[in-house]
Amino acid sequence: MLQSLFKRLAIAVPTLLAISFVIFTILALAPGDPMSEFATNPAITAEVREAIRRSLGLDQPFHIRYVKWFWALLHGDLGYSFTSRSPVFGLILQRLPTTFWVVGISYGVSVAIAFPLGIISALRRNSLLDQIATTFAFLGYSLPTFFTGLLLIIIFSVQLKWLPFIYSSTLEVTNFSTFIEQIRQSIMPIAVLALYQSAVLTRFIRNAILEELPQDYIRTAYAKGLGEFDVLKKHILRNALIPVVTLIAIDIPTIFTGALITEQIFRVPGIGALLIESINRNDTPVIMGITMIYALLVVVFNTFADVSYAILDPRVRDH
Numbered sequence: 155m156l157q158s159l160f161k162r163l164a165i166a167v168p169t170l171l172a173i174s175f176v177i178f179t180i181l182a183l184a185p186g187d188p189m190s191e192f193a194t195n196p197a198i199t200a201e202v203r204e205a206i207r208r209s210l211g212l213d214q215p216f217h218i219r220y221v222k223w224f225w226a227l228l229h230g231d232l233g234y235s236f237t238s239r240s241p242v243f244g245l246i247l248q249r250l251p252t253t254f255w256v257v258g259i260s261y262g263v264s265v266a267i268a269f270p271l272g273i274i275s276a277l278r279r280n281s282l283l284d285q286i287a288t289t290f291a292f293l294g295y296s297l298p299t300f301f302t303g304l305l306l307i308i309i310f311s312v313q314l315k316w317l318p319f320i321y322s323s324t325l326e327v328t329n330f331s332t333f334i335e336q337i338r339q340s341i342m343p344i345a346v347l348a349l350y351q352s353a354v355l356t357r358f359i360r361n362a363i364l365e366e367l368p369q370d371y372i373r374t375a376y377a378k379g380l381g382e383f384d385v386l387k388k389h390i391l392r393n394a395l396i397p398v399v400t401l402i403a404i405d406i407p408t409i410f411t412g413a414l415i416t417e418q419i420f421r422v423p424g425i426g427a428l429l430i431e432s433i434n435r436n437d438t439p440v441i442m443g444i445t446m447i448y449a450l451l452v453v454v455f456n457t458f459a460d461v462s463y464a465i466l467d468p469r470v471r472d473h
Contacts, residue, residue, distance in 0.1 A: 160459055166453045173449045174224060174442070181438050182216045197418035200407055223442065232446075233439035235432075242443040246425060250410070252323070253424035256417075256429040257409045260347035265402075267352040272359025277382070279364065287356060294353025299346050303419040306342045315340055323423040343420045347413055351405070358401050403459035 207213050211222065228234060232242035275287035311319035318339045327333050366372060367390070375385045414426040421427075425444060432440035 162457045166457065169453060170446070171224075171448055174227070174446055175220065176222050177445050178223065178438075178442060179216070181436075182219070182443060184436075223439075227446065232443035235440050237435050238435045241312075242439050245428060245440060246443060246447070249423060249425045249428050252422060253410065253417075253426070256321075256343050256422055256424060257347060257413055259340070260344040261351055261405065261409055263344065263348040264351035264355055267348070268355030268359055271352075272356045273363060273386070275356070276360045276363035276367070277386070287360070291353045291356040291360070294349045295357060297350075299350055299413070299415050300419060302349060303342070303346045303416060306346065307419075310342065319420065321420045321422040323421075343413075343416050343422055344418050346419075355401065356399070358398055359394070362397050363390055366390045366394045399459050399462045403455040403462075404452070406455050407448055410447065410451055 204213075211219055214222075223233060232246075234241055236244060238245070271290075273286045278284050307319040310317045319342070321343065325332060325336060325339070327336050333407050347400050372385060372389060375389050378389075410425070413424070414430060416422065417426040419426045420428060429441065429444050431437075433445070
């Protein structure tokens with residue numbers, strides 16, 4: 155197992171290097187100019203714009219800019235934003251608590267819903283509960299988040315006027331009333347994300363368990379007199395959870411990078427919204443910083459998934 159882990163780590167380094175080079179190349183070749191915002195300002199002359207361009211290193215060739223950026227990355231420096239001149243790492247830290255609050259809670263809610271729902275749905279196949287769970291998963295998976303987000307806004311904000319439809323970034327939780335207001339403005343974005351994520355997880359968990367139920371070792375366990383709960387805990391889940399662990403490992407990095415569409419709909423000032431703003435402004439350092447953090451998290455959690463396979467299935471441990 156350790157040898158496999160070292161192999162994964164050895165592959166991760168060139169993978170991250172290749173990802174960084176490809177993304178940096180795409181951003182360098184993409185149309186747009188970070189200095190375009192200054193072009194419409196009559197107070198900033200062409201000479202001043204050129205001086206700013208030189209200070210940002212935009213007058214240098216692509217390969218030199220990439221080497222400088224990557225060397226700074228190795229030292230833990232994500233650079234400075236072209237537009238705000240603030241450290242990229244600081245900008246990400248400012249948005250991270252909001253993303254954790256909304257996206258993190260929604261994922262926790264979706265896991266809490268999907269696991270019991272998927273397990274019961276599989277064990278009680280073709281029952282009324284299974285039909286309800288399947289319908290829920292189908293609707294949640296089929297409806298795009300922008301549609302469910304707008305639908306909730308129309309119902310709970312416009313018609314009923316129960317919840318605010320714009321997330322206030324200036325709200326500070328200082329007492330119980332502001333905490334309640336924070337919850338009120340978080341309900342709809344959390345609900346939108348939890349609906350979609352729980353639907354996806356429910357489908358995966360149900361299908362994974364259904365694939366294990368007809369296996370010979372399950373029938374043997376029942377023949378030995380084991381109860382349904384013991385068979386589920388000791389036999390079914392250990393094998394059925396392997397594809398589910400893969401899905402969760404891929405999804406967890408999204409908790410750190412935000413939900414692009416949902417954050418735009420509800421004006422949630424998370425990392426996803428920061429990424430969209432940076433793309434619109436051609437702010438390459440911020441885009442590269444968020445992208446590399448996401449790539450690193452994907453590699454880390456995929457490695458974690460590989461380790462989890464060995465824990466769940468001893469047969470994997472021997473290879």
